[in-house]
Amino acid sequence: VGSDTTALKTQCMCNHLTSFGGNFFVAPNTINFATVFTLDNFLGSLPVFSTIIVIFIIYILILVWARHMDKADVARWGSIPLEDNLPTETYYYQMTVYTGMRKNAGTASKPSFILSGDEADTGVRHLTDGKRKEISTGSINNYVLSVEKCLGPLTFLRIWHDNSGKGSKKGWFLDQIEFTDVQTGERFFFVCAQWMAVEEGDGQIERVVPVAGKDDMTQF
Template identity: 45%
Template structure:
């Protein structure tokens, strides 16, 4: 068919008002029916409806679409009252008739063409679809490798679970703190240098401690004031420097938390060149600072909420 106006049947919304569904049938007219119903002087325009099977002698395409006209009412809701979809509507444009002027919009729903499964399976051999099959095989291999990598790292995480006391802790200590160190998510943010720190409180301060794990236990210090932290720059190449985000120290008896915010490099070749800093306990205003909250929330949302990001965003 070259003329889309042929064999076109339009039903406007006045005819469909109050109906939940529409049922229609399609068949090809035989030569007798064409003579009876398609001549210009024929007074009969509706062929008979029967339950007998009919066969098509030619290939046809059937396009079904729905369209509607809407306006925005005073409550900012889309309504279609008193709007009529015109007969010039097709799958390219909508014709709307209205007795008032306001903000208008139109909507289309064009049903997708059905999948020809016979054609799909007939042309599904490897030689005709090399690119598709190779892409699927490649993606599957990458997925399997990532699953193995993720499982391997999960086992390593399980091995790291728990609290590791420092070797120089006193066996008679009865009061404990836990320290969590957060390395920044930046290129070469982790370090292989030996990190040392001194934690100071109202009652006492620790002697020099060496950080080798993320969870450390040491003796009672009282109310915490600051932490002095540095590294010996003994790592090789880019592994010598370190970007520290923040440290959280928890009193395991009262569960009170102390935040020490850094967001700085400990590197001789970056930032201000210092590898030693004194971090005071963060105030409530500092903990509510926009950039601190943003980086903390973004890190936890990405690292914990997304499967593959959580793999590659593991702390060093």
Template identity: 35%
Template sequence: FETSCVYFQEDETHLWQSDGCRVGPMSNITHIHCRCDHLTKFAGFVPPNPLNIREAFSANILENPTGLILVLAVFTSYVMGVIWARKADRKDIAKVGQMMFSYTHTHCQYLITVYTGFRGNAGTTAEITLVLYGSQYESPPLTLRDDSRCLFEQGSVDSFLVSTEEPLGVLTHMRVWHNNAGFSPSWYLSQIVVANRATKVTTYFLSNRWFAIDEGDGKIDRIIPTSVEKDITKFHNLFLAKSSREMNDDHLWYSVAGRPARSPFTRVQRLSCCLTLLYSTMLTNIMFFGRGDDFDPPEPLRFAGLKINPPISL
């Protein structure tokens, strides 16, 4: 085991140097005592094991094949995962789109965006219909369908451009229901966002509820009021939206399976990042493997009859 004290040389080299610094006598298992004869940015560190790539390739791998088997198993799993991820990415491309209903009243257009939740079996095979209610008029029943792609799948975001004969005014609420058809009609609706193309006003309808006869309260027909800023900024709603978004889009490992269809970061790219991270971690472990073996292990912790051996901290 070896430690050293170094300082950062702030010139064109930008290197860590050891001139004028040495390890002090008060160094122990948890602390490094550095003594320097000049003021600068200094630090103490444990040098890693030297890696000789040429020697590693020339060694007899059959004497200890465990490492090679592990590396090959991880890479084989990655190749199989890439095949699956590529197919899933192609399906995601088919999910993204905007359905334009036939219309003649271009001055009364509404862009309706439906967010299906990320819960298990949140997607539906049923046909979704809704009615918008405004301060002046109400829309006819709008059946949301698109024969060119699958709609309302788990975690999907589906957009529809519709029009009405007259402006509806300020939206107050909407009615949403489905026909409970297909082999999996249960549906978990996260929210619906309606944007008025003429006035540029966006209205939110928060749901976060099941439309299913076998989930929740068993209803498949609901009235959803417009959500004011107080509703949108509630902790419960913010927590659901943020946790769902970050787990399915920002979490590197989980997002390989839960990636939103509209995300530009593909599943293949995410899986490749996971492989790089895993191999980098394995390489780092090799560099520092056994650097604390010269120390006597600390006393084990005993609690409720259990014996816990804490790791050695360098």
């Protein structure tokens, strides 16, 4: 390397024509672990340490928020057992409740239902999991319904509520309810698409809905 070598160019003093290259390697600063954690060193790097601590705190807060939102998603979209399920009931249906998109379609009243099939019915059951306090407008809520035995092919659904909600939360516009036999995968649809409200529609808060056939689902 010649004396004219600079940071931008390298002067090579050679007498052959083979390939060559040049590079500058900057050695990293050494760390003295005997002094790196001393108070003087900490105070001298206080802005750096403060920035790291703030970033770490923000990271922890984001983790807490994300965990909270995950739990909210599970409560909103997950299939939660009905509150009145019994441990002795070992036959299961997934129940998906679709509420309409109309204004004030949701309800804070307490719905109940009887699901009937060719072989048995559920008796009076309450549509609550003990966690969700109301059914929101446009919501899709999933529940797990347990019964003692298979109800057979489902035939009709009787559903009502107690009109106990306050103000605009009394009535309910029920779009449809879907039942899926967990054991067989067979699905049954009950299309209501009506108000269950004293102040809306025909003023009725109880409906008897037959199971929908293929033609009903196509028209719907």
